Amino acid sequence: MVRFLLGITLFSTFVSCSDSSESRSSVFFGGEIVNPTSDYVVLYHNDSYVDSVKLDDQNRFSFQLNNIEDGLYHFDHTPELQYVYLTQGDSLLARLNTVEFDESLVYSGKGSEINNFLIEVFLKNENEEDLVNSYYELDPEAFSKKIDSLHSAKIDLLKELDIDNQLTPMALAMAQASIDYNTYINKEKYPFYHKKGTGEETIHELDDDFYGYREKIDFNNKDLTYFRPYFDFMKWHFGNISYMACLQNCSTDKKPVSDRLHFNKHKLALVDSIVKQEELRNILFRNVAMDYLLREHNPSEEATVFINKYKSLSTHKDHQEEIDLLYSGIKNLQPNATLPNIAVKNFNDEEISLKDLANNNKKNTVFYFWTADQKRHFRNVNKHIVSLEKKYPHYNFVGINLRTNFTQWKQMMDEYKLDKDKQFFGENFKELQMAMIIDGLNKCVIAKDTVVVDGFANLYTSL
Structure with a gap:
């Protein structure tokens, strides 16, 4: 109300x-x-x-x-x-x-x-996240009943909305998709989250009814291609069926294949064989390539083979250039490489290079990252940095803000009393993301003078 x-x-x-x-x-x-x-x-x-x-x-x-x-x-x-x-x-x-x-x-x-309904469903799914996580340890039948019940409650709301407002067929389909695909994602996650939660040694056996919704999936829906629930479902679905195919056909002891090149080539092949809609194909190919390279971290002949395979399937030139840029960034962050020649801004709106920040003393420099829209992470990182500075006084910790308005960043600096000599503003997020391979907010880069020591460190586990 x-x-x-x-x-x-x-x-x-x-x-x-x-x-x-x-x-x-x-x-x-x-x-x-x-x-x-x-x-x-x-x-x-x-x-x-x-x-x-x-x-x-x-x-x-x-x-x-x-x-x-x-x-x-x-x-x-x-x-x-x-x-x-x-x-x-x-x-x-x-x-x-x-x-x-x-x-x-x-x-x-x-x-x-329709717009208020989409927001309400989005918020309901967010609020139900902890509840759904508590269901993953249930057996498949009990899990399905719980998830289907949450799904039915949202469908009832949609029916009421449609009766009152007579949605167009396209709007009704979009609203239905916002409900369905979030439910399907939970089903695709189940075997992996169940195994982890219960400690079972092998993937739980699932009957055909558990994945019955798969028969209704439209793998070529142009209207939904850029809709997050639909695309996230596609990522989970192709990861799931690739894993299961490898488990059944590529392993002699029923253990998953640990070769990431092998597994991701499976995903590329499955997307190629099932998805015909060009835009969806391309962004799924891009996602597989990004996932492989960001987890692999090391330049190799195998990585080159994979990139060539990706390029033979993708028709999106900008995506291909992005993958090349990402791989170049990975190569440039290997040990003993020189830090990327990237500039950030200080509190006075003056540019300063990462090299200069790492070269201003003889300490090791740790570059870490934060953003204003992740307030909990921001507070946790600040607290963690304080403890790290006490534990490692011979390290220089440099915070770089991402995806925040410059004025808002300055306000947060004052509000949280951050050290202006150790905090900098990353104006060009895309450039920084590719150069420093920022694949998560716990990522950090450790350098000695202007030389990379560890380009793929984690703020919580590498120090």
């Missing part, structure tokens, strides 16, 4: 603008952002840029979109993003507070029903 009332209040402030701009072939999408972390809102369709607008002096934004394709979009307000479903003729308003971005997001106006 609170979310609904907020939407009504916001709609009343915009109603004259949205009424005058609405037409059958156009879309009005606007709103208000409380506590903005960026000056802009950027709109994307799939992975393509659509438009960007600057917030006004009241932190409001508005897009007037003509003759756009109906379907799923996403809007970016750095460092956050969220989906928005747009249909020609919509006059849609959003209101959110960046302190609790997803929890506070509420829509009003024409087109709000």
Whole structure:
């Protein structure tokens, strides 16, 4: 009810603008952002840029979109993003507070029903995560009953929404997918999480009914290609069936094949044989290649063979260049290599290179990373760094902030009383990500002077 009332209040402030701009072939999408972390809102369709607008002096934004394709979009307000479903003729308003971005997001106006439902399902899935994790130790039949019950409750909500609002077939399919594919992901995870939780030595036997939903999967749905639940399901599904195929056909003792090249070539082949929709094929191929290289870490003849195999399947030139850049970054972070020539900014907005930061004393330097949108991680890392500095006084710990507005970063520096001589702002996230191979926020890089000591260290296990 609170979310609904907020939407009504916001709609009343915009109603004259949205009424005058609405037409059958156009879309009005606007709103208000409380506590903005960026000056802009950027709109994307799939992975393509659509438009960007600057917030006004009241932190409001508005897009007037003509003759756009109906379907799923996403809007970016750095460092956050969220989906928005747009249909020609919509006059849609959003209101959110960046302190609790997803929890506070509420829509009003024409087109709000499907969007509020997608957000509600997203939040329900987040809130159910601990509950679902507690189910993985159950036997397959009991687990399925629990998961199916959560699924049915959401389907009932969707039926009520459709009766009240008569969703279009495309909107109804999107809402159904938001429920179904999150449920299917839990099923794909089950054999691995069950084995880990119970300590069983082998994968639990599952009958055909457990994976009965697989018969309904559309592996070539263009409308869902960039929808996170659908894509995440694809990743889990192909990982699952590749693992099981290897276990059955490539192992003599029923133990999993430990050769990552072998396993990931299986995944490439399965995607190639099953998925025909070009965009989905390409992003799945990219995901397999990224996963292999980021876990392998070492340049080798095998890695080259794998990259060549990937390139023979992918038709996306930008993805291929990205994989080459990633592999180049991995090679440049090997022991005794020189640190990448990358610049970051200090508190005074002055550029300084990583080499200079590592060369300013004779201590070993540990570069670690954090972002404003992961507050719990940020607090845990700060606490951990304090203990590491006491334990290793001969090390120099340098924090690099990622995917945060520069002004917000400075505010956090002051709020948490961080040492301005040891904290820096990474303006170009993509450049830093590829050069320092940032595959997780516990990643750190250890250097001596300007030379890499360990390019793939972990802040919690390597020191």
